[in-house]
Amino acid sequence: MKTPFMPLVASGALAAVILCVPQTAWADTTTLATNNATVQPGGPRAGDNGKVFFNMEGSSNDTFASFGIVDFQLPDGSTFNPGDVLSITLTQANASFTHDGMLAFYLSTDTMTDIEPDTSPLAFDTGDLPTGLGNQLEAKYLLGFGDFTQVSDGSMDTFSFTPTDEALSYLMNEISTTGLIRVIVASADPTVAATYAGFSNTEFQGPALTLVNVSSATRSVR
Numbered sequence: 012m013k014t015p016f017m018p019l020v021a022s023g024a025l026a027a028v029i030l031c032v033p034q035t036a037w038a039d040t041t042t043l044a045t046n047n048a049t050v051q052p053g054g055p056r057a058g059d060n061g062k063v064f065f066n067m068e069g070s071s072n073d074t075f076a077s078f079g080i081v082d083f084q085l086p087d088g089s090t091f092n093p094g095d096v097l098s099i100t101l102t103q104a105n106a107s108f109t110h111d112g113m114l115a116f117y118l119s120t121d122t123m124t125d126i127e128p129d130t131s132p133l134a135f136d137t138g139d140l141p142t143g144l145g146n147q148l149e150a151k152y153l154l155g156f157g158d159f160t161q162v163s164d165g166s167m168d169t170f171s172f173t174p175t176d177e178a179l180s181y182l183m184n185e186i187s188t189t190g191l192i193r194v195i196v197a198s199a200d201p202t203v204a205a206t207y208a209g210f211s212n213t214e215f216q217g218p219a220l221t222l223v224n225v226s227s228a229t230r231s232v233r
Contacts, residue, residue: 118192
């Protein structure tokens with residue numbers, strides 16, 4: 012929305028006019044996932060469905076208890092500044108066992124650990140409930156929590172967070188260097204079964220990450 016302004020006249024002279032103009036250099040950046048895994052007690056889910064779907068299930072789901080890992084490769088020139096928001100959008104791909112519940116979102120600094128079936132060392136840790144994360148993928152920063160509520164296939168859930176100072180420092184450095192961002196989505200209660208489309212799903216959009224440049228709204232040129 013354009014901000015109207017009125018020239019100010021003082022002693023017959025036209026005073027300086029200040030225009031507030033959002034700068035396009037700080038436009039929001041949205042990136043689709045390049046990989047994901049559903050990590051169960053036996054390791055990342057194998058077969059095509061391990062990539063087609065992206066699930067987070069609480070401990071009451073027994074051998075299907077799982078946390079999710081999703082990787083994003085941000086394009087060159089991406090920016091993120093203090094006050095900006097990180098949003099994760101997931102598309103519902105529901106199943107007979109889908110169940111509402113709470114999710115926990117983390118930013119992981121470990122972007123190198125293998126997340127592929129058969130070769131990954133990762134597993135859902137039944138000794139560390141409700142998330143199942145244990146001391147894997149350290150260091151990790153909690154972004155926050157979000158509710159999963161089943162609606163219908165294809166419905167998009169967007170979870171938005173303002174990173175803490177530590178997470179912000181890591182995020183800004185990673186964006187300016189490798190651009191590789193790894194997000195963990197874990198169960199925050201024992202009964203949740205959040206079922207989403209994975210990055211290779213051909214029916215629904217896979218996970219997406221958006222850097223929302225809220226701070227650009229306050230920047231101006233004079």
